[in-house]
Amino acid sequence: MAGFADFLGPILEMMTWVGFVPGVPLLVWAWVIARRRCQWVTADGEQFAAGGFLGLRWVDLEHEERKVLLDIAATEGGTATGSVVVHYDACHPSRCSLEPPRYDHTVLILGWILTGVGILSTLGGLVLVAL
Template identity: 60%
Template sequence: MAGLVDALGPILELMTWVGFVPGVPLLVWGLIIARRRCVWTRTTGEVYSAGGFTGFRWTDQDNVQRQTLVDADVARGLVAGNEVELHYDLCHPARWALGRPKHDNTVLILGWILTSVGILCTVGGFVLLLF
């Protein structure tokens, strides 16, 4: 048992550093990214056709008329005059999506995982002191 505790101590110490050193900066960076992200909202847009191209027309929250053209693969199932549900970025209304956008923040997830590993290994190191 003493040999296991002696071998586990340096491993937990190393994993504490491996978790905390990259984990905390990644966690802070991910939180900054999450705070600076703009909110997306949804509205009803009208499908229009102009010169063989298809696009969407909608009014944003500031009552500004917006319109954009869509790619050919998006336009295949759309008929001019129909209404669709559009999601758009409030800070950059030219960024839009037909489906609800996913806000993946890989940096934040990785930061949480590495910081958690560092915390668990620190606690494990203190538990080893009792043996």
């Protein structure tokens, strides 16, 4: 058993450092990103054609009318004008979309995985010392 502990001990200690050192800062970074992110709001809007492009028109939370031209030519799909649901950034209303926003949680997931590896390696090292 002593040979096994001599072999596994340094590996667990290294994995503890490999997990905690990048994992905890990644969790802090993900928390900062989540706190700085503005809320996206939905509004009833209207889709219109303007100069060969599609545009969106809606009224935001401050009751101001907003108009934005999309990067889609009117000849491509979605040429129908009419009412649509507009999703827009409350801090920057010019950032809008017809689809709900999808957030990227890569930093949070990677932080949880690395921190979990660090916690499991620490617990494994403690169990190894107790044996």
